[in-house]
Amino acid sequence: MTKQYHDTILSDAALDQLYNHARTYNGWLDKDVSEDQLRAIYDLMKMAPTSANMQPGRFVWVRSQEAKERLAECASEGNKDKIRAAPVTVVIGYDIDFHEQLPWLFPHTDAKSWFEGDEEGRIEGAKRNSALQGAYMILAARAQGLDCGPMSGVDLDQVTGAFFADQPRVKADWVCSIGYGDPNTIFDRSPRPDFERFNSIA
Amino acid sequence: MTKQYHDTILSDAALDQLYNHARTYNGWLDKDVSEDQLRAIYDLMKMAPTSANMQPGRFVWVRSQEAKERLAECASEGNKDKIRAAPVTVVIGYDIDFHEQLPWLFPHTDAKSWFEGDEEGRIEGAKRNSALQGAYMILAARAQGLDCGPMSGVDLDQVTGAFFADQPRVKADWVCSIGYGDPNTIFDRSPRPDFERFNSIA
Numbered sequence: 001m002t003k004q005y006h007d008t009i010l011s012d013a014a015l016d017q018l019y020n021h022a023r024t025y026n027g028w029l030d031k032d033v034s035e036d037q038l039r040a041i042y043d044l045m046k047m048a049p050t051s052a053n054m055q056p057g058r059f060v061w062v063r064s065q066e067a068k069e070r071l072a073e074c075a076s077e078g079n080k081d082k083i084r085a086a087p088v089t090v091v092i093g094y095d096i097d098f099h100e101q102l103p104w105l106f107p108h109t110d111a112k113s114w115f116e117g118d119e120e121g122r123i124e125g126a127k128r129n130s131a132l133q134g135a136y137m138i139l140a141a142r143a144q145g146l147d148c149g150p151m152s153g154v155d156l157d158q159v160t161g162a163f164f165a166d167q168p169r170v171k172a173d174w175v176c177s178i179g180y181g182d183p184n185t186i187f188d189r190s191p192r193p194d195f196e197r198f199n200s201i202a
Numbered sequence: 203m204t205k206q207y208h209d210t211i212l213s214d215a216a217l218d219q220l221y222n223h224a225r226t227y228n229g230w231l232d233k234d235v236s237e238d239q240l241r242a243i244y245d246l247m248k249m250a251p252t253s254a255n256m257q258p259g260r261f262v263w264v265r266s267q268e269a270k271e272r273l274a275e276c277a278s279e280g281n282k283d284k285i286r287a288a289p290v291t292v293v294i295g296y297d298i299d300f301h302e303q304l305p306w307l308f309p310h311t312d313a314k315s316w317f318e319g320d321e322e323g324r325i326e327g328a329k330r331n332s333a334l335q336g337a338y339m340i341l342a343a344r345a346q347g348l349d350c351g352p353m354s355g356v357d358l359d360q361v362t363g364a365f366f367a368d369q370p371r372v373k374a375d376w377v378c379s380i381g382y383g384d385p386n387t388i389f390d391r392s393p394r395p396d397f398e399r400f401n402s403i404a
Contacts (some may be wrong), residue, residue, distance in 0.1 A: 002223065003218065003223040004383065004385060005218075005219040005223075005224075005344070005347050006231075006347050006349075006382050007350075008219060008347040009217050009345070009346055009347055009349040010219065010220075010345045010346075011216075014213075014216050015345060016205065016207075017207040017210060017212065018212075018246075018247055018248045018250050018341075018345070019247070019250055019338075021207075021248070021285060022207075022249075022250075023204055027264060035403060038403070039397050042220070042328050042397050042401060044220075044221045045218060045221070046394045046395060047221040047222055047224075047394060048221055048224075048337070048340065048341070049226045049340065049350070049352055051352070051354045053392035053393075053396060055322060055394075058401075059401045059402075060401075060403075060404050061401065061402070061403045061404070062404050063403055064404060067217075070305065070347065070404075083370035086222050094338050095293040095400075102247065105392060105393060105395070106391060106392055107392070107393070108389055108392070109361045120403065125246040125403070126352070127305070127329065127330065127333075128333045128354075128375065128376065129333075131329075131330045131331075131333035131334055131337070132333055132334075132336065132340075133337075134334065134335040134337075135250070135333070135334040135335075135336075135337030135338055135341075136221075136341070138234050138250065138251065138334075138336055139220075139250070139337075139338070139341055140221070142207070143209050143212045143216070143220070144209070144211055145207050145209040145210040145211055146208075147206075147208075147324050148235070148251070150251055150253070151255045152327070152330075153207075153370050162218065164404065170399065173330065174330065177392075181206065183204050183206060186204060187220070187310055188310075190250045190254055190255035190307060190308055190310070191248060191255075191306060191307060191309070192257075193248060193257060193307070195241050195245070197264075198257065198259065198260050198261065198297075199244060199260075199261045199263065200261075200262050200263070200273075201237060201240070201262075201263045201265055202262050202263065202265065202266060202269035202365065
C-alpha cells in the first residue's frame with residue numbers, strides 16, 4: 001500500500017526553507033557543491049510527475065572552469081560573471097524526441113504512438129514538462145540546503161550548440177546556478193500578489 | 203539579514219511526502235478541500251521564483267458542480283469523470299500581457315520595456331514560467347498534506363473559452379486536480395531514470 005500524508009502539513013521551518021525564506025541569489029560563497037549533492041537533487045526531482053512520465057528534460061551540470069567559460073560565452077553581459085563564479089550552473093534542455101523513451105518510461109500503455117508524427121505537440125509537451133522538472137529541481141536543491149539562481153538571459157541557440165551538439169534533438173531552454181548563496185547578492189524581495197489578483201474560484 | 207539554510211537537509215519524512223512517496227492520483231476520497239487550503243497553497247507557490255518575478259500564471263480553482271461540469275465538457279473521455287469527482291481542479295493559464303504588471307511586480311527596474319513589442323518572446327516566457335508555477339503548486343499542495351492529479355488531456359482552446367472569456371489575453375495551458383487521493387486509483391510507479399541516462403557533468 002502506498003504511503004499517504006493526508007492533512008500532514010510540513011513544519012514551518014521546512015516551508016520557510018523551501019518557499020517563504022528562500023531567495024534567488026546573484027552571487028555565491030566560495031564553497032563547492034559536490035557531485036553527490038547533484039545526484040541527490042536529481043534523485044528527488046525525477047520522482048515528481050511529468051505527463052505520461054515523459055521526463056523530457058536533459059541536464060548538463062556545469063562544474064569545470066572550462067565548461068563555465070563555455071557557458072559564460074553564451075550569456076548576456078550581466079550573467080557572464082555570475083556563471084563563472086557559481087559552483088554549478090545547470091543547463092536545462094528538452095528532447096524533442098522524448099517519445100522514443102516512452103516504451104520503458106511509461107510501460108502501462110503504448111504512449112509513444114500518441115506523439116508519433118506530431119513534432120509540434122512534442123515540442124509543446126517537452127517544453128512544459130521540462131519546465132516542471134526545472135521547478136522540481138529548484139525546490140529539491142533548496143530541500144538539500146542549497147540555493148538557486150535561475151537565469152533566462154542566455155542565447156539559447158548558442159547554448160544548444162555548446163552543450164548538446166552530441167544530441168541533435170535536444171534544445172537548451174534555460175539555466176540555473178546552484179550553490180551556497182552570498183546574502184550580500186540578493187535584491188529586496190519583489191512584491192507577491194494577493195490571491196484575488198491572479199486567481200478566481202469557480 | 204535573510205535567513206539561510208545552508209546544508210540543512212529536510213527530514214526523510216518531508217522528502218518522502220514531497221517527492222519519494224507522493225503519487226499521482228486518478229481518483230479521490232470523498233473529502234472536501236477548503237478555500238483556506240487553496241489560499242495556503244497559493245501563498246506558498248507565489249513565493250518561488252519566476253523570471254523577473256513575472257508571475258504569468260492565472261489560476262481558476264474549479265470547486266462548484268457547475269464549473270466542474272463545464273470543465274469536464276472540455277476534457278478527453280478518460281478525464282471527464284476524474285474532473286467531476288475531484289474536490290478541486292485548477293485550470294492553469296498564462297497571461298500573454300504579463301508585462302503590463304511588471305512595474306509593480308518587479309519595481310527594481312523597467313522590466314516592462316524588455317517585453318514590449320515582442321509577443322512571441324512573451325508567450326515563450328509566460329509558458330515556461332507558468333509551468334514553473336504549476337510545479338511549485340503541486341509541491342505546495344503536497345506540503346499541505348494534499349495529493350495532485352495533473353492532466354494535459356483537455357482541449358485547451360475550449361478551456362480558454364470556458365474559463366478565461368473575461369480575460370482575452372489569457373490562454374489555458376493544463377489542469378491539475380487536488381484532493382485526498384484514493385489509494386486504489388494509482389498505477390504502479392513508472393520507472394525513473396538513472397542519473398547517467400539524461401544527465402551529464404561538464
